[in-house]
Amino acid sequence: MRSILRLSVCVPALLPCAPLAAQDDADAADDQRPEIIVTGRGLDPALSTSIYATTTIERETIISSPSGRIEDVLRNVAGFQQFRRSDSRSANPSAQGVTLRALGGNATSRALVLLDGVPVADPFFGYIPLSAIAPETLGQIRVTRGGGSGPFGAGALAGTIELESADPGATGPVLGSAAINHRAETEASGVVTQRLGSGFAVASGRWDRGQGFFTTPADQRVPATARAGFDSWQAGLRGVAPLASDIELQARVNLFRDERTLRFHGADSTSEGQDASIRIVGRGKWQFDALAYVQARDFSNIVISSTRFVPVLDQRSTPSTGIGGKFELRPPVAEAHEIRIGLDYRRADGELQEDAISAFTGRITENRRAGGTTGNLGLFIEDDWQIGPLLINGGLRADRTSITNGFYRAVTPAVALVSEIIAADRSDWALSWRAGALIHATRRLDLRAAAYTGLRLPTLNELYRPFVVFPVVTQANADLRNERLEGFELGLDWQPVNAVVLSLTAFDNKVEDAIANVTISPNLRQRQNLPAIKARGIEGTLAARFGQVSIDGSLTFTDAAIRGDGAAIALDGNRPPQVPEFSASLTFGWRPAAGWQVAGTLRHVSAQFEDDRETDRLAPATTVDAFLAAPLMGRLSLVLRGENLTDETIITRNQGGSIDLGVPRTIWLGLRYGF
Template sequence: MKHAPLITLALLTPCSVHAQDNAGGPAPTIIVTGTGLGQPPGAPAYGSVEIDRARLVDNAPGRIENLLADVAGFQQFRRSDSRSSNPSNQGATLRALGGNASSRTLVLLDGVPVADPFFGYIPFSAIVPDRLSSVRVTRGGGIGPFGAGAVAGTIELSSATRDALPAFSASAFTGSRDATEVAASITPDLGNGYASLSGRWDRGDGFQTTPRSQRVSATTPAAYESWSANLRAVAPLSASAEVQFRATLFEDRRTLRFRGADSMSQGQDASIRLVSRGPWQVDALAYLQARNFSNIVISATSFRKSLDQRNTPSTGIGGKLELRPPVGADHVLRIGADTRFAQGDMMEDAYNANLAANPLTARRHAGGKQVTTGLFVEDDWTPPAFDGRLVLTAGARADHWSISDASFRSVGPTGVVTSTSNFPDRSDWAFSGRAGALYRVNEALSLRAAAYSGFRLPTLNELYRPFVVFPITTQANAALKPEKLKGAEAGLELHPAKGVDLAATLFVNRLDNAIANVTVAPNTRQRQNVDAVLARGIELTASAALTPHLSLSASYAYSHSKVDAPGTALDGLAPAQSPRHSASATAMWTVENVFSLSGTVRYVGRQYEDDLQTDTLPDALTVDGFARFPIGRTVSLIGRAENIFDARVVTRNAGGSIDLGTPRTLWIGVRIGG
């Protein structure tokens, strides 16, 4: 038959499909990867740490934010994970540049920014680790595509590719405090492509975040319930081009500290991506985010409702176009544009919690819009005279940003307007760039150096939404300026023996106009721009495959951070929520990818809750464990243990009012097909 049907599906490199073309000869090979364009040759000049799929699948907590702590220097605003933290606290940062509930690190999933358009937090509970193929963490500011916001680094999450996804997989766990976790996925082949539908649901009665000595009748455990569903489809358009589609739905509900202190976050995200690997390489994507958040604040003295942040709808729309034209074997040129639009509104009701009737006192509304549009160019040059041992890279961005249609309005219980403000529109240009060099001295030693700059707009949350965490009230500030970072680093990578990799990086970063919660009166703070946060330190990583079955990995970060604000009370102090020392180490023993044992030790040093260094969070050392035993051809019995020795982890300390992190938590369950 002249036009033979396809008999082999090309689902992932190096798998391929050969068809007969109309002339009877072989057609081009069709390769479907489900990934973006490859890393350019200059990317290693900026240094990065990768978390591989084996670690993402086999781990104790089963939560992406805990796994990111494998990279020393990663932190959230609080030490809590996504089961026992207010979602709006889940900002991600690196290099101890100061605690902030909005992310200073750009987090991408398959090239799409995932931060909430209003708050800037990361919906960690909706990101399931075993649906990823890898996580790449680059500490240090600046990136070409979607570069705005990457002042502390970039976290790139990549979806699992077809070869890592069985046709069907499922898991079910039961854990301490009546916790349950259930997940399943199906991944059928569709023509020359594939689709993957997955979901996860988990719940638990939660643990007491309040120390025993501070509990009252209204104190309640941190109960949680969340679910997420994800559809991803990949299809070829030609032998060198493919289209990728993703849709994610999620909802997360939590109760923190007091009965009735309930929060809810939800989202509906979708993206479509075109990747072409022809002579002109193309990476084009567009995305849409619809998010919402609600939160009830309970008074810590009367235990009545003081605030109902009943509705915070937000929308994010964006896209990027990256082109890599054929400019010769010695150069990889990237040019393109990206844009992001964010709109959000806060609607909340305030109550008099001191009266038994708990009457309404005010209805408040605030909101605004933000648009950032950037152009970028970057070139990686491999001079032929050095036989591929030297790579030079340099790039620049120009971003135009605007903040508009911003307002605040407060209405009394009778409907009378008590306060109204319409904030002036603002816009400006921001210019940033980066340059680096990588020199491979020999097979055992590589040297690298880089310098970079970047910027981050204040989020709508920072600009317009105040919040209360008893006994502290934090005011918004509509006049906040963008943060701007300048940094430099130098490092080396050693490969002293087969399977052994060592790396060290020295860095210095300066974050000008750093947004911080600044004390302005007793129990009152305001978001303000401080002159700068200066961070310098060293980062060490190591990995070793000691035997075919035993591997070790470790990471350590020393970050000496201080506020540079001459003439203020903050000058010379450490930024809030910034530990000087952090470390993580994991040992893993596997046999033929079916039997696995691992243990992880993590340490985080002392840090301060507040800007004036009056409230201390002590250091903490935790140990986790994981075991997987095959009980059938595709079925495994799994045991997981978090904080095995029940270490006390203080996550908040406001004048002695303390919250605690995850205590000892044990899980037992089964996994099918994965």
């Protein structure tokens, strides 16, 4: 019962996921040596995973998304939210923040996103490069809602999204897919897995390109209006090798580049990255997980005037670097205890380089630079204790955070100083904790309760980079304080019959010193620490299996409000920007025969507000998506996908009536091999 409930909203994988044997059985017998098994995964999830509100998405669901995008997979998770409703083809990359539990904020992520244990957020902006994550390379996604402790817990203010690569048994030697939609946009991907001695290597690549759709409504288009064109690619190489019978080495290199055009001709953005990591995992009596990583990222963006339709800002480069690592140890201790001890470190530095351009003369009027360094050193300890039907968890974390070398400088082309900010260096220590318990009340019912705190540093983007989305100017704020979370939750996991699992969680979370884009005058905002954002609500998930038919559903109802005083008193009681009150999804699946797969998803998001004053409303949206895979011959299948089949109008931005739209009806036809 317990293992079923820990995966209460999973879609069971129908593809084999067995680890790769380093030697054939016969060779092992001849050599009389123990068989070496490498998996490419980290240590097993902690026992306490079942205490907290956790959703696990299996590979079958990940690779059957109607859009083929990772954000579409995550939208079916209760409480998951992007900053805007746009997908990763039609959003500005720097706006791709993700959060959980309706905690709002700005485009920076309040949820920690890990790929094989490595944080993937951009070091400067804090957004998630969604187009650089290829769903076909993943084997499982685990989403834990609520403040995090443990490794990299300082970034898990709203929760943690753990992406795990597929092992060789799931991908087979070769995977390939290609598709085209009715706008002649294309996507292609491939994964090649090769046994290398006792280990294995995986090479993968993906390329998406197309003219895009008009994000501007027909009645607001002008000759300068452009489609949301996109051209992105990703390439990765991953290797796993045994160092001993119970120790394995994992290494990864990932490269990506994403080019987009938004709203007007010439409004081009480019994001690119080169990431590398190395990891050593020990599964012996003294289990350990040692990880080191480096990220090199860059972002550029051209802003076009919405009145004269010429460039007014050239954000020509934003180079940034992230380095970090962790060490986690699980020593053998007293029976029924599982203890995790460790430390982690993250450092981000970057610099904005941009030119302001006169809309009348086309000449550069200002050269601007801004940047700095943030750092975080964390020490953590957690203990899981099983006492009969009762499971108890307690964790403590200490973080030393630092913000240094911060500056903003604007000069004229003649090097005359226009404005300058030299921010004082600062550092601090903070304690975070979490505790929870789960009791197996009956054979089919588990009850759980948890409380926790959390921490998030402001990003370099929030501290030092101003920006304009005409006509609104948003100023940076070098004096921003760390965000702190306090929360608790009560939940149950119920399996009334073998084929049905239901989970419900009631939560109450509060983010103190919440960083938000605060309106201070018409068309002028500034990033400020609000006294608090409070969110309380109910999350529910359903998973049912009846032979060849499956039903998966989730819903979230949240009462979220800003707590304002002083300069933010006008915001007191308002709903945080971009936060819906209600969201739900329901997916029906059918597998009538081997190789066949049919699925349809109904999704609804209630109304949201664009701004903190609740003046610009985003209407609710209800969409229908569909997926069909039909075998042709051998491992080759025909795939038909449909996004927003009812062609619902999805408003993603509304600033004083200036509107952007999300994806319209889109039909994809393609082939895939090996899936």
